């Protein structure tokens with residue numbers, strides 16, 4: 001088993017707005033090992049972006065507030081960092097790329113100046129050396145065009161911009177890369193290239209990746225482990241093979257059924273009935289109960305905890321799997337936490 | 341672009357000026373003048389010719405640098421307008437600097453401390469600022485700071501008792517060239533009140549635009565990217581955000597500059613500032629057509645030049661805009 005790099009424990013991020021409290025992230029546990037690619041999936045609005053921004057310390061507070069839990073990177077508690085320490089972590093230990101490559105680069109600065117800024121933020125190097133490093137980083141992501149450093153973002157295509165974003169994220173060789181739907185805005189061929197690139201960087205540099213997506217196809221291709229989120233909570237976590245072969249949570253099953261399949265083209269595409277719950281008024285019982293095919297009496301009364309299923313490392317938040325409740329302490333002992 | 345605007349302006353100023361009721365010859369000669377004398381004067385001023393001929397004469401004059409000759413002083417406008425023009429430019433520049441400096445910083449502060457007391461205070465100042473009439477503010481300033489407190493002078497560009505010789509007509513420049521710090525300080529004291537009166541409205545507009553534009557840019561994806569790189573809050577605001585927020589601010593800037601030139605006429609009258617505004621104002625009282633026409637045309641010309649500069653600034657701020665290139 002690999003060493004743990006990122007460890008999110010019982011983490012809650014709530015937004016205190018005029019219209020009430022939005023429990024965007026409501027008690028999640030996610031771990032990412034060194035060199036691992038972990039997928040985080042779930043419908044739009046389930047809290048994936050808030051989770052990733054929390055790891056970067058980029059959730060605006062207020063309205064956001066950490067209600068409970070902690071986020072540890074290599075044994076260091078990030079939730080207690082001050083602004084100055086956060087700046088040293090961002091871009092250096094953890095880097096992030098975003099969904100919208102078209103708007104993620106600053107339109108009034110050249111690619112070169114934005115990349116050099118990222119380097120010089122964390123490394124004491126001169127302008128010339130920073131330039132060389134920037135060129136090198138761009139070559140790594142497959143851009144070797146001369147003069148690229150002097151170009152402006154609007155002169156590049158979406159795919160190229162996402163490559164630049166990845167190059168910029170990788171310049172300081174972060175331990176963890178968070179990719180929040182990095183290919184959602186790109187067309188299919190470009191999407192495959194970007195995924196390839198991320199896989200290669202993971203293999204060659206050993207960078208861990210937390211890959212956020214709502215596309216299970218991407219998960220199947222990229223990840224070793226998957227965390228499924230629903231309404232601000234983790235509902236299922238397992239390795240990628242088990243997820244596709246033997247999903248346990250009714251929500252995960254629904255997600256899998258809604259993947260379009262080439263051999264069953266005639267069939268109407270399945271979609272989970274109903275809507276995600278209003279984040280200001282979560283159901284008292286299981287948050288998925290109003291949409292669930294297997295709903296029981298108990299589901300409406302109390303929210304199930306995460307149950308450990310059969311073998312280790314597979315959990316499901318569903319009363320159907322009420323065998324033996326997941327024992328936090330046992331599971332913790334099997335982990336080797338870096339730095340402790 | 342420049343030429344058609346100026347042609348249009350020349351037609352408009354010519355028409356407006358001739359629409360002013362009253363007869364310049366009568367105004368010059370007074371009520372007791374004989375009709376013969378009036379007719380004779382009219383002929384010598386070219387006022388008896390058809391309108392279209394008068395206009396063409398006027399345009400021909402402009403082309404050759406002849407802005408006409410004042411009916412009153414009998415001096416060519418081109419010769420006597422220099423000091424007035426310089427005075428107005430000095431005042432407008434001072435007002436604009438005040439407007440830009442305080443407006444932008446107020447807006448930045450409000451955006452940065454969004455939804456705090458500081459933000460609200462800044463915006464209340466801005467709302468008051470846009471709604472205060474120039475003449476009222478000018479008179480209030482004179483009353484409080486000149487009359488009551490006696491801190492600052494309320495009239496003119498410089499103390500006339502000062503032995504100050506102007507070369508370029510720009511007093512600050514002159515004072516610096518001659519190393520005359522006393523004159524510089526005195527000119528500075530004189531410009532403060534009129535510059536504040538003139539700069540307050542544009543300051544308030546710039547503050548509001550800066551705030552809203554900063555807020556929009558601050559929530560943009562690329563600012564989030566900069567934060568994700570670990571960039572400091574200071575650089576986030578003054579580098580990544582401001583540079584982008586500046587694009588809409590520039591638009592307001594160009595528009596306000598036009599209004600500011602309009603406000604200059606009022607301010608100059610209140611503060612006895614010997615600028616082009618007062619020059620034209622007096623000419624209007626005297627029905628001095630050549631001076632009115634050329635004065636307004638010069639103001640329009642300055643306005644066009646400022647907008648040209650604003651357009652060039654756009655291209656400098658935003659690399660996506662390129663003139664003359666495809």
Ligand SMILES: Nc1ncnc2c1ncn2[C@@H]1O[C@H](COP(=O)(O)OP(=O)(O)O)[C@@H](O)[C@H]1O
Nearest residue numbers: 015022024043044045046047048049050063279
């Ligand atoms: N700044 C904010 N203020 C209030 N609510 C927010 C804020 N950011 C996100 N949310 C809410 O948090 C929930 C989760 O959002 P998000 O993490 O973006 O979902 P997704 O899984 O699609 O990435 C949503 O209901 C969203 O409205």
Ligand SMILES: [Mg+2]
Nearest residue numbers: 045048049180
């Ligand atoms: Mg999202």
